[in-house]
Amino acid sequence: GGGDGAVHAMRPQTGGKVWSYVTAKRAVNTGVVVAGTSVIVSHGDENFDTSELGLIAAIDGSQTGEIKTTRWARTGLQFGFSSPVLDGARLYQIDNGSNLVAFDVEKGRELWNQQLGTVQKAPLVFGDGKLYVGTESGKFFILRPKADGVDVLSEVELPISEDSVGGSQGTPEQVLSGA
Secondary structure, eight states: OOOTSSSEEOOOOTTTTTEEEEESSSSOOOOEEEEEEEEEEEEEOOOSSSSSSSEEEEEEOOOOEEEEOEEEEESSSSSSSSEEEEETTTEEOOOTTTTTEEEETTTOOEEEEEESSSOOOOEEEETTTEEEOOTTSSSEEEEEETTTEEEEEEEOOBBOOOOOOOTTTBBBOOOOEEE
């Protein structure tokens, strides 16, 4: 993602552009995930064709030049900070309000969602069949995703912050980065 509101594919050897997909009126702060030739893009800002904020979409990454269409798209989901992760045919992403959402990669259909907190910036980490994520409200989770939901294997509240650079003194330490 770039500050120009687009996602770009570049040749690493030369820096030459392969394709671009303009997706938002402002910067795209999230990374992408690739499933076959589908590239999953997301953002939490203004869209061009609707007043709803936020988007998650699949584009055809086998194209070149300016990509104008999506394979599927869902607006109104504000994925402003955390990048998506992939688990076979399922895609997971956590929105700005700390809702973990699972999607079918091929069609973009929402499978389930799970509220984890109130504010979110830290990215999901997927490993060993589990999702690891901390929230800005000071909780850290280990989750086992399933086709129809998620099992919370561990939920830990971090200690009270006494000297926070984020201004959260007196509340549990914020988690702003990945595990």
